[in-house]
Structures are given as C-alpha cells and as structure tokens.
Amino acid sequence: MAMHPRGIPQDKQFAGTLARGLELLLCFKPDEPLLGNKEFVARTGLDKATVSRLTYTLVQLGYLRHDTRLGKYRLGAPVLSMAYPLLASMNLRQIARPLMNELADEVRGTVSxxxxxxxxxVLMDTCRSEDGDAPLIDIGASMPLLATAIGHAWLARAEPKERAVALNQIKVRYPQQFAEHAQRLPQALRDFASRGYSTNPGYYRRDRLAVAVPVATAVNSEIVVFNCTVPASQAPAREVRQRVGLRLVTLVRSVEVALGLR
Structure with a gap:
C-alpha cells in the first residue's frame, strides 16, 4: 500500500478527511493542553485552510473547545468519553491492580x-508507592516506543511484520526519534530474548531504572506491557535489574493465569 509522506495510507477505501481530523486531536500532549492553528499546521503538515475547516468542524462536534481569549483550542469532553469504553472493557486492569500496588510498595517505585x-x-493504569519519591504518572501518559523499556518490550513481543510496520511509521513520521534510538534496538531485542524482560533508564527521571515485561498473549487484540520503575541507587544496576525484572515476570505470569491465558 502506498503511503503519504506523513505516513498516511493512500487507498481509495481510506477516509483522508477523517484521518486528518484525528491527527489534530492527537497533537495535544499533557504539557501542551492548548494549541492554535499555527501549531496544528506545524505538527501535521496540513495547510492553513484545511486546519481551519477541521478545527471549526471539531468545535461544532464538541471534540475541541475554543478559548476565544487566547485564540487556541483544548480537547473537549467527548474525547474522554471515547476512551472510557476501552478502559472499562479491559478487565486486566481490575485483575492486575492489587498486584501492581503490592509491587510498587515493595520496590518503592511505580508500576504501570x-x-x-x-x-x-500510552499508560492505561499506573500504581505508585506511597513511600519514597516515585514520580506521579497518570493514566494517559505516553513514552516513546524506541527510547523506553516499555517500548522495547512491546517491540520484542510483536510479530516481525507488526514490528516492521511500527518502525517504518516512526521512521517516516518521527525521523529524529528514529535516528537517535533505532541503532540500540537490536541489542535491546537480544537482551530481552536472554532475560525475558527489557530494561532502560527511566524516561521521566534519569535517576531511575525501568524494567518492562509484555503479556505473552494479546489482550483485546493489543500487546499489553507492564512496566516498573525504581530508584537506580537502591543497589548495583545489574542486581536491581535482575531482582525487579524477575519480580515483574512473576506478576505478569500471575495476571496471565487469572485471565486464562495460561
């Protein structure tokens, strides 16, 4: 299938206008809740007239709200309503939460x-230890696929074809991220194959160590990955990686059993 320079499939069945509208909604980040047409143009590559029509339509539908004082847009409530059925349908979250809380307290870190x-x-649930200074990371927070333990674990679990598609999308849409991190991926995949978990420095705080383990079987057609971050200074890094990694593997296997995947 041919691809647009921005990575959008060129296909008669593909609804380009819908895709462009969704692109605008996906431009927002937790630290950037307000965006204007100028930012949309820069981030999507769409022309000003197209962006203006899309923002007008999305405001009328409620997906965007216009701040007339600032001349910018913020996400509207329907976006949250769209996400809720996905979260509610994943009983994995209810099964895993007690185990995640227990591990977070045990390692004085965060389990997501x-x-x-x-x-x-993107995180669909997260638990944080009450003891210590673990960073507060909320549902919906996101981390780069190529630069994190949780992303490496996803890539390790994905089928080769699915992995290749994901990497090609990153190469086309985010060339700087690809250039900075792709060269480390082969070693990360080898490490996962030998250990059963991925590791990397913490994404939000570099003084932390992250360990990630994917669920062995897709859940609701998704590859689900558990991630645990702990202070890197607890002990020598190798010891921390092994202890937390094996503990996280045990948690994931328990979740798999409870879901009937084993």
Missing amino acids: VGIRDRAEM
Missing part, C-alpha cells in the same frame, strides 16, 4: 501497564 499508540506507549 500500557499499550501502543503509534510511536508511543
């Missing part, structure tokens, strides 16, 4: 579970 969204892993 995420799925892939284009070039990132």
